[in-house]
Amino acid sequence: MAVSIHSSVPLQCAVEVYDEADIVVVGGGPAGTAAAISGARCGKKVVLLEHSGQLGGMGTLGNVSVFMGVGNVTGIYREMVSEVLPDHLPQSHEGSIWPQYSPFELRHYLNTKLEREAIKVYYHTSFVAAAMEGDTVTGVIANTRQGLKAFLGRTVLDCTGDARVAQDAGVPIRTGRSEDGLTQPMTLMFMMQNTGKPVKPYLPDDCYYYETVDELPQGRNLYWERNDNGTLLVNMTRVKGNGAMIEDINFAEKESLRQVFSVANYLQRNGFETYVLSHVPGQVGVRETNQIEGLYTLTENDVTGGRRFEDVVAQTNYEIDIHSPDGRKGTDERHVSGYDIPYRCMIPISVKGLLVAGRSISATHVAMSSMRIQATCYALGQAAGIAAACAIDDGVDLAQVPISRLHERMQEQGVKFLK
Ligand SMILES: Cc1cc2nc3c(=O)[nH]c(=O)nc-3n(C[C@H](O)[C@H](O)[C@H](O)COP(=O)(O)OP(=O)(O)OC[C@H]3O[C@@H](n4cnc5c(N)ncnc54)[C@H](O)[C@@H]3O)c2cc1C
Helix, strand or coil, rough: CCCCCCCCCCCCCCCEEEEEEEEEECCCCCCHHHHHHHHHHHHCCEEEEECCCCHHHHEEECCEEECCCCCCCHHHHHHHHHHHCCHHHCCCCCCCCECCCHHHHHHHHHHHHHHHCCEECCCCEEEEEHHHHHHHHEECCCCCCCCEEEEEEEEEEEECCCCCHHHHHCEEEEEECCCCCCCCECCCEEEEECCCCCCCCCCCCCCCCCHHHHCCCCCCEEEECCCCEEEEEEECCCCCCCCCHHHHHHHHHHHHHHHHHHHHHHHCCCCCCEEEEEEECCEEEECCCEEECCCCCHHHHHHCCCCCCCCCEECCCCCCCEEECCCCCEEECCCCEEEEHHHHCCCEECCCCCCCCCCCCCHHHHHHHCCHHHHHHHHHHHHHHHHHHHHHCCCCHHHCCHHHHHHHHHHCCCCCCCC
């Protein structure tokens, strides 16, 4: 029977409760992994549900492979750098680092790290719907390898990057630029490997033959060379669209791969004559989709004005970095000297029992372009896990967590705020 896309199908069924925890984290990217670790370190039972087969989010799944600098290397992010990239660890928190890393090693490291913290990670488990009691989120229903299962929690942390849980729970969502809703484009990042001898450039029939830099999808070369192992990390594809929309992501997966072969072919003819395509991740990288409406919305003025907040939970000086959302080639890059992100950006209006950490916090399109990078998402996740534990311990709503208590416990976990 053909089903029109405008019709609807009722779904009503009882779903088995598979697990219960103090904190249910949905999404295992930078925000989700840090939230799980920090919650567990506060003595809470934590489960993490991850849609894919790996942790690390865009940092591994999307092959991002570089930690951009934030000017405050602190908390769990600092600990990770000290364990995975000790040569890059700055002596003081204030140092800025931009290390390249192996996404394969980070993936393995995160598996082991969460195992050591006794966090139960459910891989291949995708959020489907929020379980609600009135205006309070009490758990989630997820699609697992054994069908739909429920995971109940005293607090749920939405770290999906797309605010999927918040959206389903009825939190108002904003998307992209205020004038037209367009989001930053998607990019399939790939790797090439130096073979040490000339290779024959490869180009499938339906790909593009780029002659000049101007013709490239971003109109520029953007790659990182590693002299120690001969890999080249390439960030040069670009597909317009919103990665949280079915038709946009369908198009982007095919178009971005076409661009991968085309850019690799261009590089093989322009300076990288001895390199072969060596790694293409399983999914396109998504920079921007949904932002929740939270108790506070971070703005461009906060970012450019270096605003400080009493309820600071993360600090960054990463630039405003907007890959053109409208199909043009440019990137709007503007220096930022450093600002705070307040706790209230993670607290959704209108719903209790839920925090949103990572790139989909309450922020405008421009502010989000600066706060979206990995170190900041790890910092926000760490704060969310601790805030969840504080709320449980004190028997208060997430919005009522005393900031002094939150800061005290963040400090106990190695977080330092710079003046
Ligand atoms: C092309 C590109 C280049 C970038 N370059 C850099 C860079 O050089 N340096 C840098 O620091 N940052 C960079 N970033 C930004 C950074 O990688 C992301 O903004 C950051 O990873 C966001 O972290 P997050 O935890 O909020 O979300 P994500 O990393 O998106 O992780 C979300 C996780 O949730 C899971 N998930 C999603 N939906 C569901 C669901 N329904 N159920 C269960 N799980 C779900 C996903 O599988 C994923 O694991 C780049 C991003 C892109 C796309």
